Amino acid sequence: MDYLEFKITCSEEFRDILVAELSAIGFDSFLESESGLDAYAAEEGFDRLGFEEIIARYKDLADIQLTEGILPKTNWNEEWEKNYDPIPVDDLVYVRASFHPPVKGFKHEILINPKMSFGTGHHATTFLMLRHQGEIDHQGKRVLDVGSGTGILAIMAALLGASEIEAFDIDEWCVENGNENFASNHLDIKMGLGTIREVKPPGIFDIVLANINKNILLDEMALYADLIPSGGFLLLSGFYESDIEDILAAAKKHNLGKVKSQTKNDWAALVLKKS
Structure with missing residues (x-):
């Protein structure tokens, strides 16, 4: 199944609101970006009218700009693994994915496989x-x-x-x-x-x-x-x-x-x- 990909530039305070609104009409994957978020929905059964209504509602308020494309069937785990690096927070905690090796020198370790979540x-x-x-x-x-x-x-x-x-x-x-x-x-x-x-x-x-x-x-x-x-x-x-x-x-x-x-x-x- 192909996915529609929408790269959305928006005001920071509206990002979570857009995620909630788009989730309600069938979007099932999101990625943070420096300027907003990338949102993904299956092309089959896509609610185009609902999407356009949401964008129109927040376009001026959230200063929205977007580009649309088609993303072929994707192995999501492979995609985020390409760009996911471990995160050390001082010596407090080392946040890593399951495919990263553990590292000594931290008080705690957290395993996070984020898929498309924030x-x-x-x-x-x-x-x-x-x-x-x-x-x-x-x-x-x-x-x-x-x-x-x-x-x-x-x-x-x-x-x-x-x-x-x-x-x-x-x-x-x-x-x-x-x-x-x-x-x-x-x-x-x-x-x-x-x-x-x-x-x-x-x-x-x-x-x-x-x-x-x-x-x-x-x-x-x-x-x-x-x-x-x-x-x-x-x-x-x-x-x-x-x-x-x-x-x-x-x-x-x-x-x-x-x-x-x-x-x-x-x-x-x-x-x-x-x-």
Whole structure:
């Protein structure tokens, strides 16, 4: 079966929204790019009208530009293996695929076979989140991973000693891939499907992780805050350094104060604490 390939240039804050919208009309594979994303759908049964409606809806808002092509039947694993390199995060963790050999000198190792899901560790936001996790005590803590992607942050939480982990994503492909990665790392975690409002994670969480985008983080800030006890932590990323003040202003309304921030390639990550 041939696949249609759409190379989409768009504003960063609309990337996840486009993934969700396109997933709903049959797109089943996505790859991050520096300028947006590459989206893939089977040519057979392609919903052309639905696709055009989505692009028209967000074209001006997201500053969309796209090119379309046909990708012959592809061995997806072979394609991403060509461009997937291991990622060292300081001496904390070595993130590798199953076809890479292990490397000594790191406290932890994570196996990620990302296929077409986001969250391989290559993106600056994931790298920063992993680094921040290494600076927070996870031992015996309940952890919530919002918008889990490949499940990499949930896996990191488990390696750091979290006693209970909840994870979910809005994309069925991510859920499938995330569960595969949990199994590869010998973890008894099951990723749920849906938004935080749909999943309604039960109870209180000592640490909430959310690497999504600015708009969603602002929209869901109150929900995160309600799940965190006094003294609990909220780790955020998925936004630019220039967005930090907007994020902090929204967090302050819910008694969440800045502990620290880090940046990489203009991207930012925050550690917030509930007072």
